[in-house]
């Protein structure tokens with residue numbers, strides 16, 4: 254018999270208060286058993302089990318989220334998502350440690366270097382031997398179950414996130430575009446997301 258067969262894929266670890274610039278959130282820690290990769294959810298406010306809860310699935314981007322990079326729109330989206338949640342009076346941010354769409358921070362820097370020489374973000378990933386997008390959203394189910402969320406208003410421009418949640422049995426009742434943080438530095442990056450990765454952006458914003 255395989256001794257690992259009954260191990261859970263993901264585990265909830267602990268929760269605590271997380272006061273922020275916008276209000277009092279709670280932070281909830283989770284771990285992927287096999288890799289020991291750690292993820293967090295931030296929750297704000299209260300809801301009933303069948304309410305539509307505003308949520309954002311945010312993929313880690315150290316450069317954009319913490320180091321103020323404008324190569325991408327991640328930092329602005331993270332800030333806007335937290336503001337939206339507080340404005341709605343309730344919501345959840347799932348902060349997934351999928352740096353560089355799953356290739357990791359140092360490979361993302363390698364990809365940036367290739368982009369500095371003219372490749373787009375998809376070509377750079379493929380040149381390095383990766384798929385364009387290596388993310389897995391399986392842990393979202395445990396996170397949302399733990400927070401008693403089954404119906405969501407998903408803040409995203411990425412249809413793959415909606416499909417991933419629906420495949421996990423979460424009802425995506427509404428979607429809210431999150432097109433903040435477009436700058437001259439990242440317009441090309443966002444155009445590539447639209448043309449090659451299927452992201453839904455208002456074309457007027459990309460001119």
Ligand SMILES: Nc1nc2c(ncn2[C@@H]2O[C@H](COP(=O)(O)OP(=O)(O)OP(=O)(O)O)[C@@H](O)[C@H]2O)c(=O)[nH]1
Nearest residue numbers: 312313314325351352353354361364374409410411
């Ligand atoms: N491989 C790679 N990853 C990048 C690059 N720029 C940003 N990322 C990562 O891309 C992830 C964010 O993905 P995006 O495609 O910008 O947006 P999304 O999360 O799919 O969609 P939204 O929900 O609409 O924001 C983060 O993990 C970033 O670290 C890049 O040039 N190459």
Ligand SMILES: [Zn+2]
Nearest residue numbers: 314317325327
């Ligand atoms: Zn980013």
